[in-house]
Amino acid sequence: MPVKVSVIIPVYNPGVYIEDCISSLQRQSLPPDEYEVIFVDDGSTDETPARLDALAAEDPRVKVIHQENSGWSGKPRNVGIAASRGEFVMFVDNDDYLGDEALERMYDYGVANGADVVVGKMAGKGRGVPVELFRRNHPRATVENAPLIDSLTPHKMIRRAFLDRIGLRFPEGRRRLEDHVFIAEAYLRAENVSVLSDYVCYYHIRRDDGSNAGFERFDPVGYFKNLREALDVVERYTEPGPVRDKLFRRWLRVEMVERLRARRFLQLPDDYRRELFTEIHQVVVERFGPGVAAAMQPTQQVVAAFTAADRYDDVVSFAQWEAGVAPKAAPEHVEWRDGSVSIGFTAEYVSGDQPMTFPADVETTPLNDTPKDVTGGGGVGGRADRRPLRAGHRRSAAAGAIQCRAVLPARAADPGDRAGGGRRGGTAGAAGDRHRRPGRPAA
Numbered sequence: 001m002p003v004k005v006s007v008i009i010p011v012y013n014p015g016v017y018i019e020d021c022i023s024s025l026q027r028q029s030l031p032p033d034e035y036e037v038i039f040v041d042d043g044s045t046d047e048t049p050a051r052l053d054a055l056a057a058e059d060p061r062v063k064v065i066h067q068e069n070s071g072w073s074g075k076p077r078n079v080g081i082a083a084s085r086g087e088f089v090m091f092v093d094n095d096d097y098l099g100d101e102a103l104e105r106m107y108d109y110g111v112a113n114g115a116d117v118v119v120g121k122m123a124g125k126g127r128g129v130p131v132e133l134f135r136r137n138h139p140r141a142t143v144e145n146a147p148l149i150d151s152l153t154p155h156k157m158i159r160r161a162f163l164d165r166i167g168l169r170f171p172e173g174r175r176r177l178e179d180h181v182f183i184a185e186a187y188l189r190a191e192n193v194s195v196l197s198d199y200v201c202y203y204h205i206r207r208d209d210g211s212n213a214g215f216e217r218f219d220p221v222g223y224f225k226n227l228r229e230a231l232d233v234v235e236r237y238t239e240p241g242p243v244r245d246k247l248f249r250r251w252l253r254v255e256m257v258e259r260l261r262a263r264r265f266l267q268l269p270d271d272y273r274r275e276l277f278t279e280i281h282q283v284v285v286e287r288f289g290p291g292v293a294a295a296m297q298p299t300q301q302v303v304a305a306f307t308a309a310d311r312y313d314d315v316v317s318f319a320q321w322e323a324g325v326a327p328k329a330a331p332e333h334v335e336w337r338d339g340s341v342s343i344g345f346t347a348e349y350v351s352g353d354q355p356m357t358f359p360a361d362v363e364t365t366p367l368n369d370t371p372k373d374v375t376g377g378g379g380v381g382g383r384a385d386r387r388p389l390r391a392g393h394r395r396s397a398a399a400g401a402i403q404c405r406a407v408l409p410a411r412a413a414d415p416g417d418r419a420g421g422g423r424r425g426g427t428a429g430a431a432g433d434r435h436r437r438p439g440r441p442a443a
Helices: 015-026 048-058 074-083 102-112 160-166 178-189 220-237 242-260 262-266 270-287 290-294 298-308 312-323 415-421
Strands: 005-011 035-042 062-067 088-091 117-125 138-141 157-159 193-205 325-337 340-351 402-409
Touching: 005 015, 005 074, 005 102, 015 048, 015 193, 035 048, 035 074, 048 062, 062 074, 074 088, 088 102, 088 160, 102 117, 102 157, 102 193, 157 160, 160 178, 178 220, 220 242, 220 270, 242 262, 242 270, 242 290, 242 298, 262 312, 270 298, 270 312, 290 298, 298 312, 312 325
Parallel strands: 005 035, 005 088, 035 062, 117 193
Antiparallel strands: 088 157, 117 157, 138 193, 325 340, 340 402
């Protein structure tokens, strides 16, 4: 029977973390003769090569290719593509794993919708994954009608004939963001992209030892050189305007602005912070027009504006201010009432141990220019000492605080809570009162 899916796993010194990956591949609901598993060992120096050879000897679905270390995952994936026999190829990292029905569901969905690229719902364990993209199924997704650009990891199922037709392969060598270059082009050149969101297909795992390749500190010069290659792909296949700005915004937000904020930025050595800022500044002024930052959150716009203006000291000052902003809550009562637990508390945001207050009933305006000051009363980090924030809650004696009551019903654990990787239920928080009675699911 023809092979439907070839699963390609680049491998380098995963140790015990490869075991969940192996087990999930062996549990797939797709019939055993309809998929193959190709491990490409990129010069591992641990016990993994022997483990994989033993696995291949006992499981006819498994093939192992050994090669000298290439420096990163691009070449092993390309070697796997060349060795594959499947109608589709599926890329999996050696420390992640699949849902048991992932291959069957993704393949069937891709065939039903004539997709060149199938994006399966992801769940993160210690790692961030897209949320908005997976709120519903998208049988015919594009970069315009769905937030595809939020998912640039390589963990997709892609039609092999499509890759061959356009000559698409991963950049090779010791480098970063090879997946961004590859996936961005796949999205922009595919006849159709389908997003399967009603089943968790891929589990993206952060190792307990923190040694995932993506968490290693990078060389800013090389990293942003590689990032420019992804931007080149977008420029090659889009026209100037809102769509290109929307795609560029993802890299500005995630790879640049968020790296310059709060504790994430402050915990870096000063010389590394300066080098990182310098490289980001250069990309921003070289490649991004004003429309790229315009739709970001206000605080992100502030950081982007300081970066474009080459104001390193202000970026540091703003990061220090952000790092000092924190929620503070104080319990008032916990009581059992009518079969439910009632929890009363007050909550507020504080900055430097002082309650934060905000102007009320004023129209927000976009940030059209670089902020002139970071610290003064009218500046970005200054405190607006006007009416405290109100959101339909009772105000406490502390300025800016809100008072909430959450009512949570007692109920037995519902096996359906974990179906498809999701979870139902409510949480108590300062967003407002939530009243739930036994037998009524959360809104």
